[in-house]
Amino acid sequence: xxxxxxxxxxxxxxxxxxxxxxxxxxxxxxxxxxxxxxxxxxxxxxxxxxxxxxxxxxxxxxxxxxxxxxxxxxxxxxxxxxxxxxxxxxxxxxxxxxxxxxxxxxxxxxxxxxxxxxxxxxxxxxxxxxx
Amino acid sequence: xxxxxxxxxxxxxxxxxxxxxxxxxxxxxxxxxxxxxxxxxxxxxxxxxxxxxxxxxxxxxxxxxxxxxxxxxxxxxxxxxxxxxxxxxxxxxxxxxxxxxxxxxxxxxxxxxxxxxxxxxxxxxxxxxxxxxxxxxxxxxxxxxxxxxxxxxxxxxxxxxxxxxxxxxxxxxxxxxxxxxxxxxxxxxxxxxxxxxxxxxxxxxxxxxxxxxxxxxxxxxxxxxxxxxxxxxxxxxxxxxxxxxxxxxxxxxxx
Numbered sequence: 001x002x003x004x005x006x007x008x009x010x011x012x013x014x015x016x017x018x019x020x021x022x023x024x025x026x027x028x029x030x031x032x033x034x035x036x037x038x039x040x041x042x043x044x045x046x047x048x049x050x051x052x053x054x055x056x057x058x059x060x061x062x063x064x065x066x067x068x069x070x071x072x073x074x075x076x077x078x079x080x081x082x083x084x085x086x087x088x089x090x091x092x093x094x095x096x097x098x099x100x101x102x103x104x105x106x107x108x109x110x111x112x113x114x115x116x117x118x119x120x121x122x123x124x125x126x127x128x129x130x131x
Numbered sequence: 132x133x134x135x136x137x138x139x140x141x142x143x144x145x146x147x148x149x150x151x152x153x154x155x156x157x158x159x160x161x162x163x164x165x166x167x168x169x170x171x172x173x174x175x176x177x178x179x180x181x182x183x184x185x186x187x188x189x190x191x192x193x194x195x196x197x198x199x200x201x202x203x204x205x206x207x208x209x210x211x212x213x214x215x216x217x218x219x220x221x222x223x224x225x226x227x228x229x230x231x232x233x234x235x236x237x238x239x240x241x242x243x244x245x246x247x248x249x250x251x252x253x254x255x256x257x258x259x260x261x262x263x264x265x266x267x268x269x270x271x272x273x274x275x276x277x278x279x280x281x282x283x284x285x286x287x288x289x290x291x292x293x294x295x296x297x298x299x300x301x302x303x304x305x306x307x308x309x310x311x312x313x314x315x316x317x318x319x320x321x322x323x324x325x326x327x328x329x330x331x332x333x334x335x336x337x338x339x340x341x342x343x344x345x346x347x348x349x350x351x352x353x354x355x356x357x358x359x360x361x362x363x364x365x366x367x368x369x370x371x372x373x374x375x376x377x378x379x380x381x382x383x384x385x386x
Contacts, residue, residue, distance in 0.1 A: 019337035021294060021320025026286025038337070042286065 015048075020055055034064075036071070054088040061093075076110075132187050133157075133164030133249075136202055138194030138225075142170075146225060149242060153193070153223060156246045164189075169198065175205035176212065183218075189377075191221040191249060195230040197358035199268065203374065207259060207266040210372055221249045221377040232303040232357050233269045238379020248379045255378045255386065257309045260300050261370040262355060268374075271298040271367065272354040273346065278363075281345040282316070288339070294320030298344065298367055301384055308385045313340040314369050342369045 015032025018024055022038040030046040037053040043060050044050065050064040056071030063078045070086040077083065079097040087105035094110040102108065135157075141150060157163040165182070172178050179190070192202045199222060206218055223245040224231040239245045260267045273296040280288045280296070290296075297317045301309040305317065318337040344367045346353075351363040378384075 014338070015340065017336060017338040019318065019320060019335040021290060021292045021335050022318060022337050023289045023291055024286055025289070028286050037335075038291075 015046075018056075020053075052089075054086075132185070133162055133189045133191055134182055134187050135164055135166045135191045135193055135223075136175075136198070137166060137168045138192075138198035138201075139168070139170040140195075141193055141225060142168075149225065150193075153242050153246065156243070157249075160246060160250050162246075162249055164191075169194075169201065175202070176209035179206065179209050179218070188217060188219060189221060189249075190218050191223060193223045193225055195224065195226040195358075196233050196269075196356055197230070199233050200356040200358050203259065203268050204266050206374065207370065207372055217375075219252075219254055219375040219377060221245070223249075230357070233301075236269065236301050236303045236383045237376060238382030240379070240381075244379065249377055252377055253380070254375050255310065255382075255384075256373045256375050258300055258312060258314075259370045259372055259374055260298070260314055261368050262353070262361065262365050265355075266370060266372075267300070267355045269300055269356050270302050271356075272296070273298075273351050273363070277348060278351060279347045280316075281347065282339060282341045283343050288316075288318070288337075290318065290320055292320045294318055294335075303383060306383055306385050310373075310386050312369065313342055314344075314367070315339075316341055316344065343367070 013033055014035045015030050016034045018036045018038045018040065020037040024038065024040045026042045028040065028042065028044050031048065032046065033049045034044070034046050035051045035053065036056045036058065039057045041059045044058065045063040048065050050062060050067045052058060052067070052069040052071045052073065054070040058071065058073045059075060061075045062073065066081040067077070067079050068084040068086065069077070069089045069091065071089065073091045073093060076093045077091065077095045082099045083095065083097040085091065085102045085106045085108065087103040090107040092109045095112045097114055100112070100114055154163065167178060190202065190206065192199050206220070222234040222237065222239050223242050224234040224239060225242065239248055262271060278290050278296055282288060299305060299307055299315045299317060301307050307315050316339040320335050320337070346363045346365050348363050353361045353363060353365060355361060
């Protein structure tokens, strides 16, 4: 569960809010914070923070800077920074992140790799190597 | 040089005194100008072209939301024909408050305040939206339980429950930035509560920014700028045009 004040602050600063009455299908790409309380099928990407609410259902690969997951995710999760998985989360997919916290009760089926350079840094190094 | 465009309803008896007062006040502060009556104009873009040739810079709409909507469309069409790129628009609201939501959002609440705002001439370049072949300034409302929207040709949004869709450039009740080169999509759907009977619905808000949107439902009705109805499907985009407006200090915008 998310603290009310924190959730309100995130809502105020969110670039996109996908409410519980919606189903989004396709490739969703943003630059700001994203809040998902509804359903997403496809892919979900942002350069910032993604909050997946307790009742959200995601059938998509997720990429973000940081994230908090409380809902159901069917897909791989790639986070550059910190990933927080709360008690209500059910994740079927691989996880890659720099740091991780998992609350008691969360369900995680998949590989978890940590401490590796984040995806962006790897790309930057590859680009530097080429030039 | 100022041009005042009067809507037809302005000639009604109940507005005559107000119109006299407006004209007197405009003369007193030295910004009176030529008057065009919408009723008598057949081709507004052509009239604007004629006036532009004589050095017209300011067009002031005297009327309500529907008057502003008509004039915006004419000016936007005129701009596509390269008739004039430099009009600045002002509004003097007249009629019911409920029919003057656009002017009040821009900080112009009544005719007396409007005259002072015209004199102060604080301007703001505002985006306009396009729906099919016409333009809108403020917002589009769609009341439909089963609407399916395609956004930026990248993803689709489907409402699972009944709700209201609002496509907003600027609005009287939601503060937005109409200069940021995107339109806002708000969807207010209803959440059903299992254990409550009385107020069994609570509104659930979704929010997106976009530049292109298609509606696919064929049965829904759109309300444009609080005054014009249109049937879906519709193609809604951010127009490449911006219009300069004379705005008040107390506008309900984030800029």
